[in-house]
Amino acid sequence: MVAVLAINFSLIHAAPGDPASVIAGEMGGGDQAVIDSIKKAYGLDKPLHEQFITYLGKSVRGDLGMSYTYNKPVSSLIAERIGPTILLVLTALLVAIAVGTLLGVFASLKPKSFSSAVVTVFSLAGLAMPVFWTGILLVILFGKVWPVMPISGMYDVRNYGATGWAAALDVLHHLVLPALTLTLVYLAQYSRLARASMLEVLGSDYVRTARAKGLNGAVVVFKHALRNALMPIVTIAGLQFGNLISGAVLVETVFSWPGLGTLALDAILGRDYPTLLGVLTFSSLFVITANLLTDLSYRWIDPRLRAQ
Structure with a gap:
């Protein structure tokens, strides 16, 4: 740090x-x-x-200084914006890992089939699309061509003062497009990684032994093979947490999401050094914490590490 x-x-x-x-x-x-x-x-x-x-x-005492632009403590500004960013980033990360892993597993079961080729093409397309470009396309699609989703902000002004489930559903409604934008980019990476990892694991001796014992195919794939194939996926997820934060800056700008990304952009435009340094410091702390949690998760995924 x-x-x-x-x-x-x-x-x-x-x-x-x-x-x-x-x-x-x-x-x-x-x-x-x-x-x-x-x-x-x-x-x-x-x-x-x-x-x-x-x-x-x-x-080191927790004082990140005063914002030149807002004339408020930087720590209070970050506290106001950190919740929306964490909500956006974690939603996109969890959905990308879950859906990407399932697509990769599905493609690995029949690697030469048409469905596997579709997953591969989809993954390559997702990797090739810049995150801000994807966001702009979604804004055009759901804001003009098919206006069924909110394309700006985190709340609907018509629901001002709402609490409980009404407020939560309003936030989730506005979260769909920003989270989908980040998810599409990183889902492609996890699907390709899961496919390659599963192909390697499915060809191992213990998987052939499990099948020879007559175990159910789903048990072999999801209990024996997938658990070992998760190691590189978890590693990449921890390492990419910093990329998600940087990608959130662009997504929050496109969708006017009130998180750390828009705060950082305002700080850059206004030469607000303390605010920008505070955002970068918190982003770095996220990355360090994510890598620590990744290391700890290895013990849960791989029983051999617990045995040692």
Whole structure:
């Protein structure tokens, strides 16, 4: 985390643009004296290494600084936006893993059949589509051609103040298209990975032995073969968690989803260094946590690891 903070801090401050000038412009403009006073107020007049040491010291205490744009603590801004992003990312990840794995298993049972070829073509198409392009196509399809789904925001203004199941269904209704956009891109990867992993496992000795014992085909596939084929899928899922966060930035922008992605975009446009650093720090923490959970899940998937 310290290394991530150092790299992000250096890259952000090396980018062109001056936050003091942006703040002065939003205030209606100002001369050099006004810009210098803004820099002094936010500590931007100090050398870069002193700014980093100050920021690092505050970060380890949970203080991510004040947002230049919103004039609020960055931690409170992230707390407001983190829920929608987690909802979007986890929904897309779980659906992509579940559906992609089932498609891969289905394709591996008859690898030379027409259905297997359809899954392969679908996977290649999903891998080739940029996530923002997929989102724009869904907006056009369900917003203009067949307007049956909401294409913007997280809530319907007509349901303002709703609670309970009414509020939950409203959120789920708005979640469909953003989650589907992320799911389509990553589902393709899991289906191809599951197909390749299952083909390898189905040709192993213990699977042939299980079939020779007369076990039911579904038991052989889902209890014996699939469990061993899940190891590379779980590994990729943990490693791709960071890619899902970065993909969510584009998806949230396309669908105006009020998560960390739109907050990061606003911070980039406004040269809001503390907010952008806070979002990057939380994203890095997500990735580290996901990799830790991936390592721990190996013990549940593979009984041999528990035995050791």
